[in-house]
Amino acid sequence: MLLVDSHCHLDFPDFAEDLDGIVSRARAAGIGRMVTISTRVRKLDQLLAIAERFDDVYCSVGTHPHNADEEDGITPDELIALTQHPKVVALGEAGLDYFYDDGSPEAQARGFRAHIAAARTTGLPLVIHTREADEDCARILEEEAAKGSFRAVLHCYTGGRELALKAVSLGLYIGFTGILTFKKSDALRALAAELPSDRILVETDSPYLAPGKFRGKRNEPAYVVEVAKVLAETRGVSLDEISRQTSENFFRLFSKVKA
8 A cells, every 4th residue: 555645744843853753654654755845935945955855755845825925926937946856846835825814815816826827837736725715716726727727736625615626627636634534524525525536635734634533633644544544435445445546646646756
């Protein structure tokens, strides 16, 4: 069984003292690849230091919507230049987050479109963060898709059915985290059961959102197995089948990662 954690944050302080242990436990759990996701372009060096240290760890480059004002004005060309590094395999995370008041909606939208433009040019996938912003996210995705196709995943999906189906219709992917395992996530599990098998990914978003039995503790990439188990149950297939399918999907989308 090979699983992939398509979204974690190994550069966050929560992991600083235990990075070797984190990666070792992930490998022992059958996690074949990890992508540590950028939240600030200006801190890419920290991510690259981690990705260069471990063969099975890769990274992205991008500005989280919470940091959109802080990094407002970063151009597609700047992002494209930073993707030349062999370990940078994606753009983002970028997008819209109206849940908190971090990052003005205008700066978030500008950043989102700049990252999409870079994804379109490079062919690398964009990791999209969208929260409490379904309508605006769907509108921007449609407008940008009309300019030319790009590849992306709506990570840590918690939005509505309509946005998910719109994204899939545009050829995008949907990523599920430990939220899928929470008792109150019936609607999310119903959506996870409905989506096409070639459009789903698993991730941890660690150190946040520890699944099921680890809830309330620090999350880590090894726990993506718990997400996969619930996704398998939800879809009525075996864990091996979910592992195979989500890993195939990952390598298709994150095609710069060595299989």
